[in-house]
Amino acid sequence: MRWVYAIFALVFSAASAQQGTIVDVAKRLGATTLLQLVEDAGLTNVLSSKGPFTVFAPTNDAFAALPADIIQKLKSDKKLLTSVLLAHVVNKTTSSKTFKDDELLASMNTDAKIRINIYLPRYVRPIPPPTVTANGCKVSMADQVATNGVVHVISKVMYPLPLKDNVVEVVHNTSSLSTLYKAIMATGVSDIIADGGPFTLLAPPDDAFSKLPPGTLDSILKNKTAAERVVTYHLIGGSKYKEALLPYNTSHPGIHDTFLPTLEGGQLVFSVETDGSLVIGRKYKVVKTDLTVGNGVIHTLDSVMIPPPFP
Known part of the structure; x- marks a missing residue:
């Protein structure tokens, strides 16, 4: 042996x-x-x-x-x-x-x-x-x-380095997201967003809010229910990085689109345009992706998504 x-x-x-x-x-x-x-x-x-x-x-x-x-x-x-x-x-x-x-x-x-x-x-x-x-x-x-x-x-370098702060803290500390922070604080559930998760936040910057019809932003910030619906419509449970948002097969648009539920209860449909842009509902463009934060990930949008039907 x-x-x-x-x-x-x-x-x-x-x-x-x-x-x-x-x-x-x-x-x-x-x-x-x-x-x-x-x-x-x-x-x-x-x-x-x-x-x-x-x-x-x-x-x-x-x-x-x-x-x-x-x-x-x-x-x-x-x-x-x-x-x-x-x-x-x-x-x-x-x-x-x-x-x-x-x-x-x-x-x-x-x-x-x-x-x-x-x-x-x-x-x-x-x-x-x-x-x-x-x-x-x-x-x-x-x-x-x-x-x-x-x-x-x-396939990529982990840079910038992930942030230790939670979603709400990162929004608060980002100057271009000041309106979104006001909306989050108007919901009454900011503590849940800060302490819970992980979450995926689809974050509209200030210039996206400025494109809303006159009076819309004020009605959101002054109405707790409206603020909560809008904010949670931009939140998905779990950490959904870009790899999770991309359709499985982009050669057949609409067939293999990615469907994800929001915390508001609605559903978002992610697809890729012919120019390679990642969009939601064929309308809202995802302009920046994959900012890792303490309790999830943040992507930046070019517009504010209003959940239908909006009272």
């Missing part, structure tokens, strides 16, 4: 050697930009140590998609670069098989958590594999095992 154990030991040793550390696996995956930034931040030895670690590794294309000034800012500010990179690392091994929807993982950047979401397309048969995201970044290749942890490849 000794020769059996000897062969097993050799096979295990060879497999481990092929896996290598997190850094070795990243090299094998061709994540050269990530590895260069890891080296610039002085983290190569950390990710080569015993660990264990889970690394959400952006591809080279993910870094290339960042604006040039952001890349330059990261390269010139080692402290910022380190905080961004550590926000992609969890100080334990976390297999995709253990992921739970809306699960929060503590990253090695103590100010940034990683929100895992699992989205399964509706109304599609046969049912395709679920889409898994980390702070809205699609996991394109999971469970690349290393001797000191695991690597999950993601």
